[in-house]
Amino acid sequence: MNPTSPSAPLLALLAAACAAAVSCAPAKAPAPPAAAPGAPAAATQAAPEAPRPDPLTRPELNRLAVELDLPLFWIADRNGSGAVDPDEIATPWHHTTPPAWVASGAFTPAFTSAYAAMTRIKAEGHPRAGLDDAEKRRRDAVLAELAGGRPSLLRSDFREASAEDRVIVGHLLKVAELIEQIHAKQRGTTGMAERIPPDDPASRALFWRNQGPWCEQPKTRDNPDCSALPDRPPRLTGVYPARLQQDKKFCAALEARPDQKALLSPFTVVVEEGGALKAVPYSQAYRPEMEAVSRELRAAADAIQSPGEAAFKAYLLAAAQAFLDDRWELADEPWAKMNAENSAWYLRVGPDETYWEPCSRKAGFHVSFARINQESLVWQRKLDPVKADMEAAFAELAGAPYKARKVAFHLPDFIDIVLNAGESRAATGGTAGQSLPNWGPVATEGRGRTVVMANFLQDDDSRAALREATSSLVCKATLEGMSFERSVATMGTVLHEAAHNLGPAQGYKVKGKTDDEIFGGPLASMLEELKAQTGALYFADWLAQKGVIDPSLARLIEARDIVWALGQAGRGMYTAGGEARPYGQLAAIQLGSLLDAGALAFHRGEVAANGEDKGCFSIQADRLPAAAEALARTVLGIKARGDKAGLLRLREAYVDGDGAWKTLRGVIEERMQRMPFGSVVYAIER
Incomplete structure (x- = not known):
């Protein structure tokens, strides 16, 4: 589009x-x-x-x-x-x-x-005259899909900004449009929107919000009638040949090939020529758009005359070159040198995360464009002196063969998002923090950059909706001990992103194999996110014990992390296409483990905080730190040893298994899905 x-x-x-x-x-x-x-x-x-x-x-x-x-x-x-x-x-x-x-x-x-x-x-x-029953069902399903998302506004005003800043913003908006086109090719959706009936604006809205015709919301994603297109196309990504994707196990088949490293390399498209598969670099597969992005990035760099933005200019020029030659690791170097003290801007443009595609191997193109929020400097100064101690704590929990290493990552910068595009523009919800890059020397040497999107889903509407949904699940006393303020949610994200850079992280190998090779792409992605989120839960009390934060703040952070897990588990374990939802699965493992450890309890006879729903969860604050430490020891040990069997046991127990926990998960899903999830929309005034 x-x-x-x-x-x-x-x-x-x-x-x-x-x-x-x-x-x-x-x-x-x-x-x-x-x-x-x-x-x-x-x-x-x-x-x-x-x-x-x-x-x-x-x-x-x-x-x-x-x-x-x-x-x-x-x-x-x-x-x-x-x-x-x-x-x-x-x-x-x-x-x-x-x-x-x-x-x-x-x-x-x-x-x-x-x-x-x-x-x-x-x-x-909505008018339905002249439509057959199948088309009526489809259009009704589309409206139900849209109703599953509540618009959440992120508004940025550059009308009083300098002429230089307005020019930069203009070029980066054009970059965002081009990235949307590249990612549409990656998703296999290019040209599909032309098949939407002209009298069907709701389907156009769905296609734009979901970046394709397929439904994403828990209540509609499994509905065969739910599609923005009357012909209801199957979900086929554009980074692998369509023929391969007829087999649901095609990812495993690719991983078993002797040439799997080349075919599953992150910055390539797999194509079929004469019956043979080969990997084509992104700069060739998407050449017209890549060249156009490069020109816009160079134009943005040329607009910068301020000496104080030299670091930003260097990244723009390096990224512009990477779009021509796929040398993304060279662009990572100036990007990693940017921080809250040498630029007012945050930009990440290129291919990064892999969660969007079924094999979790190909990096999706995206733009994350923001202004730096100076509040991050306060937390950086608090946490920077204890980074080495945090790594030592993780190493002790992980156990052999992992050994503590020197960590040099940047503690999170807080950023106020102006615009997300491509892979980072989610239909609903989205990423509140990110640690990048995922590959290359900057990642393996621990010199990556971490950010927290401080303004993401933090509008009054979003906080009110989250509180209402939470009040249907937790007991009154537990709700009274929670905070829905931005500062508490932000601190939990800070610890999550910091934990990504600690312990067995990107580049860690067991007997010469990476986590993707040991666990497979989707399982490895879930494990890494489980490690980071469990680390966030563990480090809240750890920092309190060290005197870095107040114990009362640690309790609020822990409770807010429980709310996050309830929300993610409430969206289900799998996508409409049957792929694992990493955050949903890790949340189920966390909540189930905490229940088993007595750190959470479900009171079947007690009414929830909303005064309506019978049965509610309470947090046993005195047991939570020990339970979080035990779970962290299990999860870190699994990654440190490359213990795929151990991870599969966790998933079987808390994600795929039957029993009382599955029943409680059903309660969480039913109550959480009553409220529409936040769907971020971006307004840029200039």
């Missing part, structure tokens, strides 16, 4: 809705010309605000805007009027070029038409 192409079907739909609604501007009024996001408001003629006899609530407007594929978001009812006002509107980044919704402080005809369309849908529902 082209993120900047105009949407003719959208304008036609709005015109039709306007013609049928009493609150619309006159039908003869022309639609405003398409304008780039953030264009000067005066460029569009203002129209008097039309009366709204049946105003939409803010949740209704934001939900219906998604269903009509409108880049429109009501931020907040700031004046308490109960009706949307011109200064309460944002325009999210989108696959279409949106009209200006506001001009000269008033709503434009485009907004009036859009509001009328939403009001009509609220009153009458």
